Amino acid sequence: MPLIEVHLIENVFNPEQERQIIQKLTDAMVSIEGENAGRDPGSKFQKSRAAKWGIGGQPLATLATEPVKDLAAGRKAA
Numbered sequence: 001m002p003l004i005e006v007h008l009i010e011n012v013f014n015p016e017q018e019r020q021i022i023q024k025l026t027d028a029m030v031s032i033e034g035e036n037a038g039r040d041p042g043s044k045f046q047k048s049r050a051a052k053w054g055i056g057g058q059p060l061a062t063l064a065t066e067p068v069k070d071l072a073a074g075r076k077a078a
Helices: 015-033 066-072
Strands: 003-009 042-048
Touching: 003 015, 015 042
Parallel strands: 003 042
Antiparallel strands: none
16 A cells, blocks of 8 residues: 655645645546555645745745745745
């Protein structure tokens, strides 16, 4: 059984978005493995404070998390 590990910045995705992430990653793995390959893959979220991330060569702590939320929502980050 594969384990899918996803690292997220906390407070960016809401619970419904996290549920969708789990469902779509599971669907992708089942489409590769096949329905009869065994049990569904497990999913694990690792959430970290924004201070532990870097984006575009800059520590995210020096930026607002709004650009990350914009990207998650499909909007172009400022």
